[in-house]
Amino acid sequence: MTCRTRFAPSPSGDLHVGGARTALFCWALARKHDGAFLLRIEDTDQKRSSDAASLGFLRDLRWLGIGWDEGPEDDGFGGGDHGPYFQSQRLSVYQEHLQRLIDAGMAYPAFETGEELTAARNLARAEKRPYRYDRAALQLDPADVQQRLDRGDDHVIRFRVPDDSEVIIQDEVLGEVRIAPGEVDDFVIRKADGFPTYHFAVVVDDASMGVSHVVRGQEHLANTPRHVLLQQALGFDRPVYAHLPLIQNPDGSKMSKRDKDKALRKEIKDRGLTSAKSVDPESWEAWLGDKTRQLPHECAERLAEELGIDLPEVSVDDFRRAGYLPEVLINYLALLGWSAGDDLEKFDGAFLCENFTLDRIGKSNARFDRQKLLAFNLDAIQDMTPEVFLERFRAHCEAEHPEFIDQTTPEQFALIAESNRERAKTLDDPARSCRFFVMDDEDITWPVTKGTRKALAKGEPSGFSRLQDLSGVLSGIESFTASSIEAALQAWADEHAEGNFGAAGMPLRVAVTGGTTSPPLPDTLAILGKASVLRRIERCVASAPDFAS
C-alpha cells in the first residue's frame, strides 16, 4: 500500500504551530514511505473562506521546508490528478455520494432551524442529560416532506446512524478506542446552503484522494466515529488513524490565536490603562467591553508596540518574523510529541523523513516551551559560519528591518552582523538590540537610569569627565578600526585607570548607544565610524545637566 497523507487546513487564518506540526508529521510519514503528501483546503464554511488567507499557510509551509506533492499549485508545489483540492470546488463529488446515501435510506432531510436545535440543546443541558438529535424528521409524513422539499424549504441532510453499532478504532498512537452504540447521533452531513459539513467532505475526499493515513490532532478523536460510520455506509476503505497529542501553552491552556489578545488585555488591566494611542476610543470600548472580541491583527501589533510588550508567538509567521530559523522550528516541533530515542534531539527534516515512525509518537499533551526553542535557535546560529549568518541576517533585515540595509554601508552591515553573531539568539536580536547603529547621531538620547548614571555621573573622575579625555584619544586615531581603537583605549586605561578597560568602556558605550549594552566596544565604535562617535560623545557630554539631580 502506498502511503498517502494529507494536511487539510481551513483557510481561516495563518498556519498555527499545532497545524504546522501536524503537517510536518504527515509530510515526514509520507516521505518515509516514499508516498505522497497532499494538501487540501477545507473551505466549506462560506463565512470563513478567503483566498489570501489560504495563500498565507502555503507560504508558511514552504518556509518550513514542507513541500506538498499534490494540492493547490504554488511555487512548483502541488498539482496532482485527484483535484480539485479546494473543497468548495468539489460540490458535485459530494452530491453524488450524498445521493447514494439518500437512495439507500441512510440519509434524510430535516427541517429544524438552528434556533430550534440550540433551544433543544440548552434544555438538555439544563436537565443534565446528554443532547442527541431526536430524529423528529424521521417521523414526518413522507408526503409532507416531499411537499416541503418541492416548496424549497430550508433543510439539512442528516446521516442516519445505524442502531447498535459500536465503533472500534485502532489508533496508531492511542491503541484501541471504543465508542458505545448510541453515542453518535444523526449528524448533519449537508448544510442548508448546500455545502457539505466537515464530516462528510473529509470522508469523501480522503477516500477519493486515496488517503491511506489520517494523521491529525487529538481534538479530532471524537469525530472519528462519525467518519468511520460514514465510511462504512459509503463502502469506503478505512484509512489508518493516528491522533496526535495536543500542544498547549506553558500553563496547560489551549494554545490559540486568542493568546495575543489575552496578553494585551492583561497588560492593560495590570497597568490600569484607559486608552491608547494606537486604538481609537470607540474600538477600545467595544473591545474591552466584550471579552469574546478580538482586536484586528494590525491593531493588536501596534498596541503591543506602544505598550512595549512582545505578543506571544502562536503562528508560524510570528516565529519567522521573530527571527527563528525554520529548521529549528521544525526540529523543536517534532520533539513535541515525537522522539527519536537514544537521547537524540537535534536533527533536521531529512533525518525526520528517514526515521519518522508513528510508534514513536507519545500519547500525552505537550507544553510549548519558548525557552527551549530559543536555546535551540541560539545553538543553530552559533553553528553557522560567519558567511551564512551574514546572509541569513541580511535576508531577515530585508524582510523585517529594511532600515538596517538602507542606513548602513555593506561593510558596516557585515560588521554589525559579525559583532552580533555569537550573541544573537534570533535573527531579530541584533536588529532589536542595536538600533543605535542605524539611528541618526542627533536622535540618540540618554535616559537617566541606574546604569547610565553609574557609567556617566558617578565616581571620581566621573564618566562625563573621562569622555572629554577619551574624545581626544579617539580623534587622534588614524585608522579607526576595532583593533587600533582597542589598543588606544587600553593604553589610555593603563595610564589613567590602572589598566581597567571598563573605566573607558562603559562611559563610551553609554555615550554612543544611549544605553548600557552593545557588542564589544571597539567593534561598536569602529562600525559607527569616528565622526559619529565623536559627535555622539559631544552630545552626550552636553546632556550632563540631566544627570545633575
Add this chain to the structure above:
RNA sequence: GGCCCCAUCGUCUAGUCAGGUCCAGGACACAAGGUUUUCAUCCUUGGAACAGGGGUUCGAAUCCCCUUGGGGUCACCA
C-alpha cells in the same frame, strides 16, 4: 455534566509494547562557582521525577483495577 484520551524531574522526553542491566538517562529551565570592559555567550558543579492506593509476580516506572489530577469533545466551524 455525558463520552473519550492521558499521567516519569518545573518543561520536553528516554525507558513502558517483549517486567530484572533504572536507588531512572538526556535536553531546556533553575541554583552555585568560574571566564568575560556591558549584554549575551562559554566552562564546571549541583538540586530536581516514576500522581496516590490496591493487586499480579521471586521481582513493576514497566502488566491489571480503583482513586485523584489534567486534557479533548459534545454546531447547519473545521
